[in-house]
Amino acid sequence: MTEPVLSLSGVTRSFGALKVSDAVDLDLRAGEIHALIGPNGAGKSTLIKLISGEIEPDAGRIRFAGRDLQGLDQAARARLGLARTFQVSSLIPDFSVRRNVMLAVQAREGSGFGFVRQVSGDSRLGDAAMTALGRVGLQDRAQVPAAELSHGERRLLEIAMALALRPRAFLMDEPMAGLGSEGSGALIGFLDSLRGEAPILLVEHDMDAVFALADRISVLVGGRVIAHGSPDDIRADADVRAAYLGEE
Ligand SMILES: Nc1ncnc2c1ncn2[C@@H]1O[C@H](COP(=O)(O)OP(=O)(O)OP(=O)(O)O)[C@@H](O)[C@H]1O
Numbered sequence: 001m002t003e004p005v006l007s008l009s010g011v012t013r014s015f016g017a018l019k020v021s022d023a024v025d026l027d028l029r030a031g032e033i034h035a036l037i038g039p040n041g042a043g044k045s046t047l048i049k050l051i052s053g054e055i056e057p058d059a060g061r062i063r064f065a066g067r068d069l070q071g072l073d074q075a076a077r078a079r080l081g082l083a084r085t086f087q088v089s090s091l092i093p094d095f096s097v098r099r100n101v102m103l104a105v106q107a108r109e110g111s112g113f114g115f116v117r118q119v120s121g122d123s124r125l126g127d128a129a130m131t132a133l134g135r136v137g138l139q140d141r142a143q144v145p146a147a148e149l150s151h152g153e154r155r156l157l158e159i160a161m162a163l164a165l166r167p168r169a170f171l172m173d174e175p176m177a178g179l180g181s182e183g184s185g186a187l188i189g190f191l192d193s194l195r196g197e198a199p200i201l202l203v204e205h206d207m208d209a210v211f212a213l214a215d216r217i218s219v220l221v222g223g224r225v226i227a228h229g230s231p232d233d234i235r236a237d238a239d240v241r242a243a244y245l246g247e248e
Pocket residue numbers: 015018020038039040041042043044045046047
């Protein structure tokens with residue numbers, strides 16, 4: 001079998017006395033959506049932060065696109081093709097939707113977010129931005145300041161910015177949060193079509209979305225992966241039902 005796009009082995013991280021990631025093994029293969037579920041405080045967001053480089057593990061290895069990520073900061077990991085979505089802080093609220101995506105395209109090309117003023121006149125960047133916006137259905141909102149978008153539209157903008165990076169893998173932390181049923185239905189459809197482009201590690205509390213989308217599911221409880229398998233395996237797993245799904 002080919003090497004997974006992303007793999008974690010023995011990843012461990014504590015905050016003080018609290019072990020939040022406990023010898024986690026996990027992988028993400030080409031073409032799949034791998035959902036990471038678990039109760040509040042299980043350590044899901046911490047794993048996303050460990051993978052994206054926001055924090056470093058105390059022990060264990062993370063490999064992505066054939067290389068060890070140890071010592072690489074968030075920007076370097078993003079340049080390798082690791083796209084983390086739903087960092088609301090990455091939007092510039094006063095800039096238009098289109099200009100926000102143009103900045104993301106420019107960042108992919110290595111010049112960073114430094115040349116904020118020059119970006120607005122570059123038609124090539126503008127075209128790439130409009131392509132990404134068209135993919136998520138936001139082309140009609142391109143000229144609106146990002147601050148005026150609805151919550152659901154902001155989520156889509158963040159996906160467009162990630163798409164513009166042409167990533168090798170997506171890390172998505174609760175993309176459905178705060179969306180109504182119509183919004184989450186549309187996002188489920190879109191994510192479903194996205195997995196062929198780049199695999200998705202999906203942290204999500206919305207179990208309808210998880211069971212609709214996931215090819216595989218890992219269940220995290222107290223920082224440990226207590227179960228891993230297909231959606232049918234997970235539904236049938238007695239430990240999971242006791243630890244998590246039973247709470248629903
Ligand atoms: N920087 C930090 N310093 C100290 N404790 C932290 C820090 N970050 C997270 N924690 C603790 O680690 C545990 C796991 O948090 P994490 O946010 O990873 O859980 P989660 O599974 O994503 O939860 P939720 O589903 O509620 O978002 C929690 O007990 C949290 O309080």
